Amino acid sequence: MLPKRFNANIANLNMRKIEHIGIAVSDLEESNALFARLLGKKHFKTEVVDGEKVATSFFQVGETKVELLQATDESSPIAKYLARKSEGVHHIAFDVEDILAEVERLKGEGFEILNETPKLGADNKLVVFLHPRSTNGVLIELCQEI
Numbered sequence: 001m002l003p004k005r006f007n008a009n010i011a012n013l014n015m016r017k018i019e020h021i022g023i024a025v026s027d028l029e030e031s032n033a034l035f036a037r038l039l040g041k042k043h044f045k046t047e048v049v050d051g052e053k054v055a056t057s058f059f060q061v062g063e064t065k066v067e068l069l070q071a072t073d074e075s076s077p078i079a080k081y082l083a084r085k086s087e088g089v090h091h092i093a094f095d096v097e098d099i100l101a102e103v104e105r106l107k108g109e110g111f112e113i114l115n116e117t118p119k120l121g122a123d124n125k126l127v128v129f130l131h132p133r134s135t136n137g138v139l140i141e142l143c144q145e146i
């Protein structure tokens with residue numbers, strides 16, 4: 001077992017920044033126009049992630065991004081979310097250098113990993129999610145650039 005101090009260093013190395021804030025929306029086109037007005041800029045990409053049954057669009061805001069997400073199927077996590085809650089912040093994604101090492105570290109810290117094997121996310125990323133019940137009610141996503 002590495003000394004706690006050393007783990008803390010690895011943690012700094014890994015959770016490098018907020019990669020994006022994910023926002024669940026009902027109508028991507030409508031919300032693209034709303035966020036373009038809000039942010040004073042258009043989204044820089046749209047992308048459908050079939051594996052997650054979501055259509056996404058991304059706005060660059062300094063070092064981080066806003067990710068708008070619309071369900072592409074009623075079994076989408078976004079559809080289930082919107083069936084219970086109104087539109088709004090859905091998750092916070094962190095950029096990590098080594099997603100597998102971070103999964104191991106977080107498992108050791110007692111967090112609930114939803115998919116230990118990273119899956120293909122949007123915007124050229126490998127992604128892992130942590131269950132909100134282990135993170136004070138916030139759905140957390142880890143992203144590693146491919």
Ligand SMILES: CC[C@H](C(=O)O)C(=O)SCCNC(=O)CCNC(=O)[C@H](O)C(C)(C)COP(=O)(O)OP(=O)(O)OC[C@H]1O[C@@H](n2cnc3c(N)ncnc32)[C@H](O)[C@@H]1OP(=O)(O)O
Binds near residue numbers: 077080132133
């Ligand atoms: C990958 C493409 C893109 C990217 O950035 O690259 C994405 O970000 S895709 C985003 C969509 N995909 C996911 O969210 C995958 C991970 N999510 C899940 O596995 C589920 O949504 C899960 C497990 C968080 C919730 O599953 P489900 O909705 O089936 O369960 P419940 O409805 O029973 O909810 C259980 C419990 O969790 C609370 N909950 C659900 N969603 C959220 C959320 N987004 N934030 C906070 N809390 C959430 C829900 O309220 C329930 O709590 P309870 O106290 O029991 O009422």
Ligand SMILES: [Co+2]
Binds near residue numbers: 067091
């Ligand atoms: Co995301």
